[in-house]
Amino acid sequence: MLIVDHKHCTGCGSCIEACPQLAVVKIRDKYKFIYPSFDSELCSSCGRCAEVCPIDKPLEPRTPDFAAVYYAAKARQKGELVDSHSGGIFPLLAKSVISGGGVAYGCAFDENRHPRHIRAASLHELEPLRGVKPVQSDTDGVYASVKDDAESGKTVLFSGTPCQCDGLRGYLGRDYENLLVVDVLCGGVTSEGVFNRYVNWLEHKLGGKISDIRFENKRAFGHSRSMRVIYRRKKFRYLLSFPSELDMLCSMSSGGYINRRSCGSCKYASPVRVGDISLGRFENIRRAHPNFPYDNGVSLVIVSSNKGMEFFSRIAGQIYLEPSDFDRASANRLLTSPTPQSKNRGALLTDIYRSGFAKAAEGYGRLGFLTSAAVFIKNVIPDKAVILFDRAARKVKSIVCGLFSNFNLGK
Numbered sequence: 006m007l008i009v010d011h012k013h014c015t016g017c018g019s020c021i022e023a024c025p026q027l028a029v030v031k032i033r034d035k036y037k038f039i040y041p042s043f044d045s046e047l048c049s050s051c052g053r054c055a056e057v058c059p060i061d062k063p064l065e066p067r068t069p070d071f072a073a074v075y076y077a078a079k080a081r082q083k084g085e086l087v088d089s090h091s092g093g094i095f096p097l098l099a100k101s102v103i104s105g106g107g108v109a110y111g112c113a114f115d116e117n118r119h120p121r122h123i124r125a126a127s128l129h130e131l132e133p134l135r136g137v138k139p140v141q142s143d144t145d146g147v148y149a150s151v152k153d154d155a156e157s158g159k160t161v162l163f164s165g166t167p168c169q170c171d172g173l174r175g176y177l178g179r180d181y182e183n184l185l186v187v188d189v190l191c192g193g194v195t196s197e198g199v200f201n202r203y204v205n206w207l208e209h210k211l212g213g214k215i216s217d218i219r220f221e222n223k224r225a226f227g228h229s230r231s232m233r234v235i236y237r238r239k240k241f242r243y244l245l246s247f248p249s250e251l252d253m254l255c256s257m258s259s260g261g262y263i264n265r266r267s268c269g270s271c272k273y274a275s276p277v278r279v280g281d282i283s284l285g286r287f288e289n290i291r292r293a294h295p296n297f298p299y300d301n302g303v304s305l306v307i308v309s310s311n312k313g314m315e316f317f318s319r320i321a322g323q324i325y326l327e328p329s330d331f332d333r334a335s336a337n338r339l340l341t342s343p344t345p346q347s348k349n350r351g352a353l354l355t356d357i358y359r360s361g362f363a364k365a366a367e368g369y370g371r372l373g374f375l376t377s378a379a380v381f382i383k384n385v386i387p388d389k390a391v392i393l394f395d396r397a398a399r400k401v402k403s404i405v406c407g408l409f410s411n412f413n414l415g416k
């Protein structure tokens with residue numbers, strides 16, 4: 006039994022969580038993408054799974070009488086901005102919810118680098134939720150937990166891919182005034198299996214153990230797309246930074262080679278949003294908003310409901326903000342079209358699993374070479390050197406600021 010074709014199923018997990026007979030379980034296909042599996046012996050034909058599944062339902066505006074509002078926005082505080090994705094808006098929203106006694110849900114890697122949705126009730130627990138993850142997370146038990154929190158009266162922020170946000174909405178079946186849904190402009194996700202093979206391949210190339218991998222390094226590349234990998238080789242820790250264009254996983258994903266099948270025809274690549282607030286990268290910011298400070302990233306923020314606007318206004322004092330519009334925002338193509346699926350997707354994924362990531366990367370051609378080059382270019386900076394450089398920069402800054410403040414006092 007299938008309620009939607011595998012081609013369209015997003016693996017949101019809503020049907021798995023909603024089945025009262027526990028007749029739907031999570032399985033993984035040969036490429037380790039998550040799918041539901043239905044046990045017809047346990048099924049009572051209640052129809053709940055089809056009711057919660059969002060796939061065949063039309064995408065409708067959050068609030069029909071609310072016209073979406075677009076902004077270019079970024080955190081004012083540099084530390085907040087540099088360690089977060091794009092303009093650092095998500096952590097500010099989540100912090101404002103948590104500081105008021107609420108909870109935030111989002112994707113994090115656990116200690117085994119397993120991507121899963123977690124619940125953060127403190128600022129410390131919020132840390133792993135920062136940053137983008139190009140891999141599909143497990144939502145096991147999360148929708149029920151969101152429901153419990155929302156019904157207990159807590160303020161809840163749920164963040165995820167639009168398909169996960171829609172899965173949550175289907176599962177809940179109603180809106181809650183105290184639930185803020187934040188979706189991301191999503192270009193597709195790969196599976197945990199592909200991601201782990203990629204990390205192992207990178208570790209092999211680097212000859213060390215990766216302790217942290219982030220899909221953005223603003224300290225080195227500012228607003229440009231970039232990667233940051235921290236790894237240990239023998240006694241030393243190293244930091245490797247390079248542009249995303251040279252990264253094998255990012256290249257394969259943006260070429261539609263390793264994403265989930267549903268991502269190639271994703272209905273959520275649309276100006277009609279599932280979230281009360283949608284967050285993405287503001288592309289072409291220098292042309293769209295020439296006077297906006299673009300260094301270290303700028304977010305595209307789309308507010309699609311009164312509730313979203315109310316939550317967004319809570320962080321207004323902490324951000325730079327400039328009203329925008331659909332025309333300028335749509336430079337981010339994920340607002341209008343999904344990442345097309347490559348016709349070689351199956352072949353490349355099969356290669357990754359049969360012959361290993363190294364072999365697949367080799368076959369992938371030019372980009373494979375460039376990635377290797379990026380790794381071996383002496384862009385490898387020992388971590389200690391970065392820390393020393395940071396300290397020196399702060400020292401120089403404090404001297405310069407001191408000079409200016411003395412000067413001011415003198416006047």
Ligand code: SF4
Nearest residue numbers: 024048049051052054
């Ligand atoms: S029809 Fe009802 S019992 Fe059967 S799989 Fe769906 S939710 Fe479960």
Ligand code: SF4
Nearest residue numbers: 014015017018020058
């Ligand atoms: S509810 Fe989600 S996981 Fe279940 S069939 Fe629909 S899209 Fe797939």
Ligand code: SF4
Nearest residue numbers: 167168191193268271
């Ligand atoms: S591209 Fe669409 S289907 Fe794929 S993860 Fe993103 S929202 Fe879900």
